[in-house]
Amino acid sequence: MAAADVVISFMLLVSIYGILSLGLNVKYGHTGLLDFGHVGFYLIGAYTAALFVLGPDDPTDFTAYIIGLGNVPVVGTWPVAIAAATLLAGVIGGLVALPTIRLREDYLAITVLGVSVIFQRVIQSETWLANGPDALRGYSPPLQDLFPLAMETLVGPAMFGLIVAVVWGIATGALGRLRGSDSRLPLDGVYTVTTFGLTRLRRRTDALGSATTVSAAAGAVAGLLTFALLVAVDPLLSLGAVVSLYTWFVALVAVTHHYGGLGRREGLFGIALGTGLLVALLPLPLIDSVGLKSALALALLGALVAAYYLGVTRVDWLADVKLAVVGVGALWFVALWYFLLPILGPLGDGDVGGALNILVQNVVWLLGFGGDTGIGYAVVLVGELTVNVDYARFQLAAFVLFLAGLYYVLELAVRSPFGRVLRAVRNDETVVQSLGKDPFVYKVQTMVLGSALGGFAGALWAMYAQGLTFTTFAPRVTFITLLIMFLGGAGNNKGMILGAAIFWAFQQATTQLASFFPPAVRVNIQAFRLVVVGVLFLLVLYYVPEGLLGREEGTSSEVDG
Amino acid sequence: MVAETGLLNAVVTGVVTGSIVALGATGLALVYDIAEVPNFAHGDLLTLGAYAALLVNKPDTVPLFDLLSTGPQQVGVAGAAVLFVLSAAGVLGTVYHLGGARALKGSWWGFDAPDGVALAVHGAVAALVGAAVVLGAPAFPAALLFAFVLLGAVVPLLESLIFRKFREKDVELALMLIVSLAVAFVVRFGIQTIFGGQIRYYTVETTVPFFGGVLDFTLAKFFDFFLVDGGLTLAIMESRGDALRPLLVMSYSWLELLVVVVATGAVAYAAHRRRRGTAGVVGPRLAATLSGLAVLALGGAVLQGGGTGVPEAAIAATRVRTSPLRLSIIVLALLMMSALHYLLQATTLGKAMRATSDNRKLAMVRGINTRQVMMSVWIISGLFAAIGGVMLGFLFSSITINLGFNLLLAMFAGVILGGISVYGAILGSYVVGLAMEVGIFAIPGLSATYRIPVAFVVLLLVLLVKPEGIVGGS
Structure with missing residues (x-):
């Protein structure tokens, strides 16, 4: 699997868990309700969505479920399924809240944890409901049969146009936010070009002039242009390359914007950390003996952590940037893994063309390469490339659009008067009461909203996983969501996305490491990485309890201004 | 007739x-009440206890430690030495937690003793326990003892390494909850990192000599109660394959039953009156219960008529299916609780614990060593968790990574029902246990997977009516 495909499945998971964590953040981060049973609503969303799109139950086969609405027109489609999952999770969230919400926070946490376990047990024991302890399968995600896209018809270009519209719109939106920073790059010029001149709209003062509208419009234009070009001529590879390069450019701008403040030695220390991590992991693929390679890798990792610890405690200039250097190191490590490691093999054999080929595949991440179907290209120096657009890319565009949309709506909600009341409930209920507002009502509304987001994430999970088992919905999911929330910063919506990204980056990286071990000890390795996750969580809670991004307090001046 | x-x-x-x-909930409630940690890791401490006992019971299946093993359930000299050192270190470590080197010199004894004497006593106890574990291995009691002393030393480390750090930062209760959840994660998957994913079980000799015959204490026994015209007949039977073998038949006439019941009531009432107003170890209610039970047992033994066999016809009959192992768990739990009751009521440490529970600030002002109290709470929590976990592993005869976590919700239900106090938690645990089993029995079509949900429904109902639990009033 190419590195780009790994990253795409990673981003799908980040979207799902980002939405799940946004839901928990509404409950705990904004309102202060500690919901240890968040996974219960995720479960309800997943199973509801699956039952909406499954065909009617066939009594003769081995699976059994209460109802399958897949054959009903309109009702049995994914949009309705997602909407129903969201609604039902929200309603049940409200019902759970009614008796529990008045309890002390620790009692609340334990009782809702119990409620989520009850949901799980119901799925497990009631075989008629959703196939009991066995997996619920037999449905497919929407529009999957269109992929890989055929560019000869109109449908193919239209779908690719949609994907480009989403990617372009989000990249442009990000660029628009970064534009204000002082940078040596000509950001304003690039922004004018990539918005197709629509940036003139910003001069207007009404809703049309907002940055979000401009990015959305730019995305739409890009999508339409893609569609037109694909129908007229056949430049799939070039289009993919242009859009991918644009996203890399925005990512680069974001990184330099974020870490531009670091001096040269700080940056070099970060790069040294990232390289050190790579070196520490080298024994795993190179040495055969399990005991020896784990001991060596652990020793090297320990040395790296010790060096970092000594650095941030003894050296003054490092102490101020201790988190930033880790960020630089992680990015450097990811960059090495993404760009350098895959081409080392061909380069070692002296196959420069093969190496370039792989590099192109990873840079042009928007397109899938290889496979039997697709459009063949022959490129100078790089060689043969078979290009296609697979389903994962489409799903990614959809999921990221959902995440971005929900994030945007929640940001609006947080800054609204409603959001301010929620924060007041979290800080001091008596104040809320004295102002004539009933905290109980707001808490129930919060539970409904947060649980609905959990249900939405569950529906996306059902779509992504294409099969549901009750074991997936263990209390562990709530734990991971809590970790994501505290990592990013409770009360900070942007932090949820960052936290989900960090958690899943760690998961993906360590999953790959487990493949260097014989199957017999893989369970132990998987368990060990969860121990590391737990220890990291404790360190986060102790050293950075506010999270990496900290709490974002929307003050009234900010809202008014 | 068959019951x-x-x-x-x-x-x-x-x-x-x-x-x-209750074995789990007692420790959970103590820590919740006095150390103010709603410890989500407590279930996993039970799991830790269950796995620790494997070092003694089945050393040949423990990764790394199996290198020292010389055969099935056998350890060589080096393995025995490791077990000895671990158990002795467990004893000394437990004492050390009570106040460092000073505790080893007897500062926690409650009376003045020369340093040398205290050191010698602690050393001797440690050596004795170590010897008992090594000589007793791989028998079950030795494994139980090993887990007991090991967890007594290991569990307080959670307090001194993690929870105290957070408490010093004055974090909210909600954050403490999340910290304990992270600790639970680390403990559970730390065990799995070492032991892997396979299901384990203890290998125990389950037959014991009994009245000249042999008794398998894990095999089910049937206690059949028959209400016949003449009175009550109790038949104890053992099932071997399809055949039922009566072990003991006891029958009582109506008159005898009446005498026993009246005598029990009278003695219990007398005991209650006699102890009323005293605040000692044996209070009025405990005195009444104990003396009542004694009279009941005595009367039952003395008046049991000759076994006439299982009656042919009966007005009503019911069967209790249980095993000596299950009954011994009740006895063990009662013994542990009696020991804790004694500690709380009759020792200086126990008084300090109760005072800290009532009002921590006031206790500190009055010069109570709250840090020592805190550590002793964690030690007791660890000791109870070890017993609970090992017995749970033995009862289920399958030790998995989720062994304790599966019980955590029931324990929390018990603790919250009891209003977060030790005595309340014991009562709450029995309410939860009864609710689980009676609920499964009474509601038709409810499968055994619904045990925990039933406990939770009870908890939710109680919280709806009394948000502070049954016992808690303040």
Whole structure:
């Protein structure tokens, strides 16, 4: 699997868990309700969505479920399924809240944890409901049969146009936010070009002039242009390359914007950390003996952590940037893994063309390469490339659009008067009461909203996983969501996305490491990485309890201004 | 006539379940009440205890430690030395937690003793326990003892390494909850990192000599109660394959029953009156219960008529299906609770604990060593968790990574029902245990996976009516 495909499945998971964590953040981060049973609503969303799109139950086969609405027109489609999952999770969230919400926070946490376990047990024991302890399968995600896209018809270009519209719109939106920073790059010029001149709209003062509208419009234009070009001529590879390069450019701008403040030695220390991590992991693929390679890798990792610890405690200039250097190191490590490691093999054999080929595949991440179907290209120096657009890319565009949309709506909600009341409930209920507002009502509304987001994430999970088992919905999911929330910063919506990204980056990286071990000890390795996750969580809670991004307090001046 | 299992069977099973829950819930409640940590890791401490006992019971299956093993359930000299050192270190470590080197010199004894004497006593106890574990291995009691002393030393480390750090930062209760959840994660998957994913079990010799014959204490026994015209008949039977073998038949006439019941009531009432107003170890209610039970047992033994066999016809009959192992869990739980009761009521440390529970600030002002109290709470929590976990592993005869976590919700239900106090938690645990088993029995079509949900429904109902739990008033 190419590195780009790994990253795409990673981003799908980040979207799902980002939405799940946004839901928990509404409950705990904004309102202060500690919901240890968040996974219960995720479960309800997943199973509801699956039952909406499954065909009617066939009594003769081995699976059994209460109802399958897949054959009903309109009702049995994914949009309705997602909407129903969201609604039902929200309603049940409200019902759970009614008796529990008045309890002390620790009692609340334990009782809702119990409620989520009850949901799980119901799925497990009631075989008629959703196939009991066995997996619920037999449905497919929407529009999957269109992929890989055929560019000869109109449908193919239209779908690719949609994907480009989403990617372009989000990249442009990000660029628009970064534009204000002082940078040596000509950001304003690039922004004018990539918005197709629509940036003139910003001069207007009404809703049309907002940055979000401009990015959305730019995305739409890009999508339409893609569609037109694909129908007229056949430049799939070039289009993919242009859009991918644009996203890399925005990512680069974001990184330099974020870490531009670091001096040269700080940056070099970060790069040294990232390289050190790579070196520490080298024994795993190179040495055969399990005991020896784990001991060596652990020793090297320990040395790296010790060096970092000594650095941030003894050296003054490092102490101020201790988190930033880790960020630089992680990015450097990811960059090495993404760009350098895959081409080392061909380069070692002296196959420069093969190496370039792989590099192109990873840079042009928007397109899938290889496979039997697709459009063949022959490129100078790089060689043969078979290009296609697979389903994962489409799903990614959809999921990221959902995440971005929900994030945007929640940001609006947080800054609204409603959001301010929620924060007041979290800080001091008596104040809320004295102002004539009933905290109980707001808490129930919060539970409904947060649980609905959990249900939405569950529906996306059902779509992504294409099969549901009750074991997936263990209390562990709530734990991971809590970790994501505290990592990013409770009360900070942007932090949820960052936290989900960090958690899943760690998961993906360590999953790959487990493949260097014989199957017999893989369970132990998987368990060990969860121990590391737990220890990291404790360190986060102790050293950075506010999270990496900290709490974002929307003050009234900010809202008014 | 053949008796069927009924409500009485569910009640007895419920008491067994309640005893296991209580073994866990006692430690959970102590820590919750005094150290103010709603410890989500407590279930995993039970798991830790269950796995620790494997070092003694089945050393050949423990990764790394199996290198020192010389055969099935056998350890060589080096392995024995490791076990000895670990158990002795467990004892000394437990004492050390009570106040460092000063505790080893007897500062926690409650009376003045020369340093040398205290050191010698602690050393001797440690050596004795170590020797008992090594000589007793791989038998079950030795494994139980090993887990007991090991967890007594290991569990307080959670307090001194993690929870105290957070408490010093004055974090909210919600954050403490999340910290304990992270600790639970680390403990559970730390165990799995070492032991892997496969299911384990203890290998124990389950037959013991009994009245000249042999008794398998894990095999089910049937206690059949028959109400016949003449009175009550109790038949104890053992099942071997399809055949039922009566072990003991006891029958009582109506008159005898009446005498026993009246005598029990009278003695209990007298004991209650006699102890009323005293605040000693044996209070009025405990005195009444103990003396009543004694009279009941004595009367039952003395008046049992000759076994006439299982009656042919009966007005009503019910069967209780249980095993000596299950009954011994009840006894063990009661013994542990009696020891804790004694500690709380009759020792200086216990008084300090109760005072800290009532009002921590006031206790500090009055010069109570709250840090020592805190550590002793964690030690007791660890000791109870070890017993609970090992007994749970033995009862289920399958030790998995989720062994304790599966029981955590029941324990929390018990603790919250009891309003977060030790005595309340014991009561709450039995309520939860009975609710689980009677609920499964009484509601038709409810499968056994619904045990925990039933406990939670009870908890939710109680919280709806009394948000502070049954016992808690303040």
